[in-house]
Amino acid sequence: MVTGGASGIGEATCRALTGAGASVIIADVDRERAERLSSELAGSSVIVVDITHEGAVNAAFAGLDSLDILVNNAGIGLVGGVEETALDDFQRLMRVNVEGTFLVTKAALPLILASKGSIVNIGSVAGLIGVRRRYAYCTTKGAVVAMTRQIAVDYAGRLRINCICPGTVETPFVEAYLEKYHKDEKEKVRAELHARQPVGRMGRPEEIANLALYLCSAEAEFTHGSIVTIDGGWTAM
Numbered sequence: 001m002v003t004g005g006a007s008g009i010g011e012a013t014c015r016a017l018t019g020a021g022a023s024v025i026i027a028d029v030d031r032e033r034a035e036r037l038s039s040e041l042a043g044s045s046v047i048v049v050d051i052t053h054e055g056a057v058n059a060a061f062a063g064l065d066s067l068d069i070l071v072n073n074a075g076i077g078l079v080g081g082v083e084e085t086a087l088d089d090f091q092r093l094m095r096v097n098v099e100g101t102f103l104v105t106k107a108a109l110p111l112i113l114a115s116k117g118s119i120v121n122i123g124s125v126a127g128l129i130g131v132r133r134r135y136a137y138c139t140t141k142g143a144v145v146a147m148t149r150q151i152a153v154d155y156a157g158r159l160r161i162n163c164i165c166p167g168t169v170e171t172p173f174v175e176a177y178l179e180k181y182h183k184d185e186k187e188k189v190r191a192e193l194h195a196r197q198p199v200g201r202m203g204r205p206e207e208i209a210n211l212a213l214y215l216c217s218a219e220a221e222f223t224h225g226s227i228v229t230i231d232g233g234w235t236a237m
Contacts, residue, residue: 001025001067003051003104004074006033008171009122012205013071014041016213022069027051027060027104051100057107067111069216072101073122075140077173079181082135090136097140101147112159118216119161121148122208125231128165141165145227152225160224162215167231168193169203197232 002017004010006028014024014037023043028034034046049060051074061067075097078089101121112119126134127141148163155161168174174193182189194201211230214220229235 001027001047001069001108002071002073003027003100005071006030006037008173009166009169009205009208010071010073011037012209013073013212014044016206016209017069017071017216018042018044020213020217025064028074051104052095054103057103061107061111064111066115067108068115068117070104070108070112070117070119071122071212071216072104072119072144074100074104075122077134077177078136079133079177080135081133084133085135090139093136093140097137098143098147101144105147105151113155117159118220119151119159120212120215121161121163122212123148123163123165123227125165125167125229125235128227128229129235148227149225156224160215160221162220162223162226162228164208164211164215165227165229165231165235166203166208167197167229167234169205169208171205174202197234198237199232201232203230203232 002010002013002024005014005026014026017024018041024041025045025047026034026038027047027049029050031048038044038046047060049056051057076093078093121144123144124141126138127145131138145163148161151161178186178189208230215223
């Protein structure tokens with residue numbers, strides 16, 4: 001199962017897992033986009049679910065007999081420092097990025113434990129370093145990192161869990177940011193986003209997806225509780 005699986009990193013991860021032989025469950029709030037993707041991926045299925053609603057999440061998992069892999073990818077962003085951040089917006093990010101990850105993980109846990117499976121959380125470099133004017137986003141992604149480490153301690157030997165922390169990746173998520181905050185200067189800001197990574201470009205969704213695929217594979221059996229950056233050298237700088 002890949003949450004937020006209908007677009008961006010989630011879509012690329014669904015494609016990578018399908019290519020490796022998995023039967024992927026695309027979990028997303030966007031039915032149309034999820035079903036369009038599913039039509040391209042052999043053996044895939046769609047669950048339309050709002051991960052912030054406990055009842056909906058539990059109902060989604062009630063219909064599953066088994067689960068080997070969970071990728072907690074669904075998330076949202078917000079621009080603004082602490083003084084610019086409204087309580088409603090802060091709570092919205094907490095609901096999706098933190099509570100949603102909690103609810104999905106908790107609901108999936110019996111199945112993941114039964115299969116001795118793997119969980120991959122999609123965090124961000126914003127959970128490891130301070131990013132200008134990203135107060136709420138940094139807070140929530142820092143929580144995802146901490147959640148990963150805590151579960152790794154409690155369930156070592158019974159499942160595997162790791163967290164991927166990408167730099168800026170060229171996805172619809174970034175396009176929506178440019179449209180909302182920089183509509184009249186998109187290409188200028190896009191160039192700045194490329195330049196923010198020392199390698200001189202944003203990441204590609206398939207690069208993150210292939211790392212997720214590795215972390216779910218038998219080749220990564222000794223990788224547990226790891227926080228893996230894939231950021232073009234951003235955190236090294």
